[in-house]
Amino acid sequence: MGWFNRRKTVFEDCDVLVVGGGMAGCGATYESKYWGRDLKVVCVEKANIERSGAVAQGLYAINCYMGMQWNENQPEDHVRYARNDLMGLVREDLGYDIARHVDSAVHKFEEWGLPMMRDPETGRYQREGKWQIMIHGESYKPIVAEAARKAADEVYNRIMVTHLLMDEAKSNRVAGAVGFNVRTGDFHVFRAKAVIICAGGASHIYKPRSVGEGMGRTWYAPWSSASAYALPILVGAKMTQMENRIVLARFKDGYGPVGAYFLHLKTYTENAYGEEYESKWYEQTKELVGDYIDHHPTPTCLRNHAFLEELKAGRGPIRMVTKEAFQDPHKETVGWENFLGMTIGQAVVWASQNIDPKHINPELTTSEPYVMGSHATCSGAWASGPEDVAPSDYQWGYNRMMTVEGLFGAGDTIGGSAHKFSSGSYTEGRIAAKAAVKYVNDMNSEKLRVSEKQYEDLKKVIYQPLENYEVGRNEIVAGTVSPSYILPIHGLQRLEKIMDEYVGGISTNYMTNEPLLTRGLELLDMLKEDLDHIGAEDLHQLQRAWELQHRFIASQSVAHHTLFRKETRWPGYYYRGDHPKLDDENWHCLTLSRYDKESDSWDMEKAPVHHIID
Amino acid sequence: MPTFVYMTRCDGCGHCVDVCPSDIMHIDKTYRRAYNIEPNMCWECYSCVKACPQNAIDARGYADFAPLGHSVRALREEEKGTISWKILFRDGREKNFVSPIRTTKWGTIPSPADLETPSAEAMQSQELAHEPDALNIDGGLPVWKGAV
Numbered sequence A: 001m002g003w004f005n006r007r008k009t010v011f012e013d014c015d016v017l018v019v020g021g022g023m024a025g026c027g028a029t030y031e032s033k034y035w036g037r038d039l040k041v042v043c044v045e046k047a048n049i050e051r052s053g054a055v056a057q058g059l060y061a062i063n064c065y066m067g068m069q070w071n072e073n074q075p076e077d078h079v080r081y082a083r084n085d086l087m088g089l090v091r092e093d094l095g096y097d098i099a100r101h102v103d104s105a106v107h108k109f110e111e112w113g114l115p116m117m118r119d120p121e122t123g124r125y126q127r128e129g130k131w132q133i134m135i136h137g138e139s140y141k142p143i144v145a146e147a148a149r150k151a152a153d154e155v156y157n158r159i160m161v162t163h164l165l166m167d168e169a170k171s172n173r174v175a176g177a178v179g180f181n182v183r184t185g186d187f188h189v190f191r192a193k194a195v196i197i198c199a200g201g202a203s204h205i206y207k208p209r210s211v212g213e214g215m216g217r218t219w220y221a222p223w224s225s226a227s228a229y230a231l232p233i234l235v236g237a238k239m240t241q242m243e244n245r246i247v248l249a250r251f252k253d254g255y256g257p258v259g260a261y262f263l264h265l266k267t268y269t270e271n272a273y274g275e276e277y278e279s280k281w282y283e284q285t286k287e288l289v290g291d292y293i294d295h296h297p298t299p300t301c302l303r304n305h306a307f308l309e310e311l312k313a314g315r316g317p318i319r320m321v322t323k324e325a326f327q328d329p330h331k332e333t334v335g336w337e338n339f340l341g342m343t344i345g346q347a348v349v350w351a352s353q354n355i356d357p358k359h360i361n362p363e364l365t366t367s368e369p370y371v372m373g374s375h376a377t378c379s380g381a382w383a384s385g386p387e388d389v390a391p392s393d394y395q396w397g398y399n400r401m402m403t404v405e406g407l408f409g410a411g412d413t414i415g416g417s418a419h420k421f422s423s424g425s426y427t428e429g430r431i432a433a434k435a436a437v438k439y440v441n442d443m444n445s446e447k448l449r450v451s452e453k454q455y456e457d458l459k460k461v462i463y464q465p466l467e468n469y470e471v472g473r474n475e476i477v478a479g480t481v482s483p484s485y486i487l488p489i490h491g492l493q494r495l496e497k498i499m500d501e502y503v504g505g506i507s508t509n510y511m512t513n514e515p516l517l518t519r520g521l522e523l524l525d526m527l528k529e530d531l532d533h534i535g536a537e538d539l540h541q542l543q544r545a546w547e548l549q550h551r552f553i554a555s556q557s558v559a560h561h562t563l564f565r566k567e568t569r570w571p572g573y574y575y576r577g578d579h580p581k582l583d584d585e586n587w588h589c590l591t592l593s594r595y596d597k598e599s600d601s602w603d604m605e606k607a608p609v610h611h612i613i614d
Numbered sequence B: 001m002p003t004f005v006y007m008t009r010c011d012g013c014g015h016c017v018d019v020c021p022s023d024i025m026h027i028d029k030t031y032r033r034a035y036n037i038e039p040n041m042c043w044e045c046y047s048c049v050k051a052c053p054q055n056a057i058d059a060r061g062y063a064d065f066a067p068l069g070h071s072v073r074a075l076r077e078e079e080k081g082t083i084s085w086k087i088l089f090r091d092g093r094e095k096n097f098v099s100p101i102r103t104t105k106w107g108t109i110p111s112p113a114d115l116e117t118p119s120a121e122a123m124q125s126q127e128l129a130h131e132p133d134a135l136n137i138d139g140g141l142p143v144w145k146g147a148v
Helices: A023-035 A075-085 A092-112 A140-151 A227-234 A259-263 A278-294 A300-312 A329-342 A344-352 A421-443 A452-473 A488-502 A514-533 A539-564 B015-019 B047-051 B120-124
Strands: A009-019 A041-044 A059-062 A133-137 A154-156 A159-166 A174-181 A187-197 A249-251 A268-270 A319-321 A364-366 A407-409 A589-596 A601-608 B003-005 B025-027 B034-036 B057-059 B071-077 B082-088 B094-100
Touching: A009 A023, A009 A154, A009 A174, A009 A421, A023 A041, A023 A140, A023 A187, A023 A421, A041 A187, A059 A259, A059 A329, A059 A421, A075 A092, A092 A140, A092 A421, A133 A329, A159 A187, A159 A227, A159 A452, A159 A539, A174 A452, A174 A539, A187 A227, A187 A421, A187 A452, A227 A407, A227 A539, A249 A300, A259 A329, A278 A300, A300 A364, A329 A344, A329 B082, A329 B094, A344 B071, A344 B082, A407 A421, A421 B120, A452 A539, A488 A514, A488 A539, A514 A539, A539 A589, A539 A601, B003 B034, B015 B025, B015 B047, B047 B057, B047 B071, B057 B071
Parallel strands: A009 A041, A009 A187, A041 A154, A187 A407
Antiparallel strands: A059 A133, A159 A174, A174 A187, A249 A364, A268 A319, A589 A601, B003 B057, B025 B034, B071 B082, B082 B094
């Protein structure tokens, strides 16, 4: 028999299982132990929580901080801001919930040792913008990870979780997760009463602008492999707003951040001929989206839209005017340290191309699309809201529980709560964890049932790519071309090409329509069949194979959602050529999907947007 | 800039292998030293560079858009609590920066398990750990004004 029979199986029985040890996962782990002193809390991470998730590299700002102690902002203000930026469509209950708690998380970070910058005049945290505060965050993740390690009963590093386990005693209830150790190859079975998915969103589902050695320099981390979505989707959890992908206007090639440049350094953009261009597209944008263009601040997607139109009109590149600000040595330092703190690659690009922003205004570009729940976008799982805030349509049990019982989520995983960023994701992890502890306590002595057959069947599936390779490799002399298997990189590049060309990527200027989406879905179906024939040479490639599977499932979801929403809600993020305008009459709503594994079908529906904040 | 490892400096300790978020730093079986097995999945996050006790790891900008002749070096010193950067341009210009990384001693964060056990009442409230104190505001956790 095959590879799977040679693998050792390691069992872990726990109360709360946190899948993914990034910001949300570290918050969930810490909070689970705080409330669940007698519960066994386990965190499982595919890399090493010391440097995992989107904050692995560090951050130079915390983008979600109210400053309630100085009366700078109130939670309601943040809801209005996120709602405006997402063109009206967010879960206001979830956003409010994060905003009212986020300051306490940030204060703990400071107490734990995160160096905060302070305004020398007021003594308050140094504001970068209305919502952002500036930090020396090179060790942001190691600090947060230290707290999580102290809290957890066990942290399992280097285990790629591939599937969730379901309870066989009660339908639609989660019972744990399985995965494999990417170093030893051991098979891991986690049986847990509650599971909190804190995995990453999706980079590399669209073809990136750099496809050679630089393909890893995506804006979002290449290890964000959409497990946040695939794990819940596969067990039938409802998802929301998966069409709401994000495109980032950033410094060219390195995708270095622009936030501090716009907000703190007061740099601004211009076209190739030194002209301001955003106002030129005002009337045209108004035709598409109506009054949304008059909102302040201008929604991020609409600023992207003006950028793209100006490029199409032949007046690119768009540049950031840095030469004035960088004459100030303090601002120059902030500008560079901003990159070194969170996007070192941009410093490398500038050093290599002799771009000193003191003397040259650097080029900007728009990125390939990403699907995530934590930035200026809100794709993810449909979750129950806070008991004291959520309208009844948004509430069916425990806070942040998905439509699968016992399955919770935070960070990129949860849909509808945009603009949470690092601190809000951490906070949402805390919120989900407290609810998960309550859920476990309420279960009392109720027992879960996970049959040996359930995890043994998954074990066979998980290691199949190793077997595919071993068998198929013998057919050929050498090289990467086989008639019986494709490698993970082959599958990834096909996925990226389909999504790019049919579902609104860079090569079509983010444009798609029903015929394109329909064809894209057909091609995705064929890719799905081929994914049964992935060949993995070793455990590292086995990890890549499962990352690809997760990206694939998220991509299917994105394509179905994009087809369902018959309007162009976020011009600048993507366009439906057959429905080029925003349509509030029919589409001022959230989209929901549910994947049914038995019939391999996707059910789509609308859910109301409740505006609970004026 | 994918990372690479200098042959004469690496002693094969494996710190980079342990920390790499992308699982691309592996030990070469012949030379018993680390190397980047998959440069096109490198985010240039510098986690390996910072973790290397021998300063054996460096980065060379992605070949598809970064001309040769540059370098961005990092020295992360946990005891000093700083990270130092040296940026060398292709044309020889140089820039240096130093930033703090932590204000407290490593390992000093208390475990939540050692804190006072929260009450049953707190468990039923909307408050999270350390709240309302850690919010630094009067009046407790904000309440939604539409609540009845």
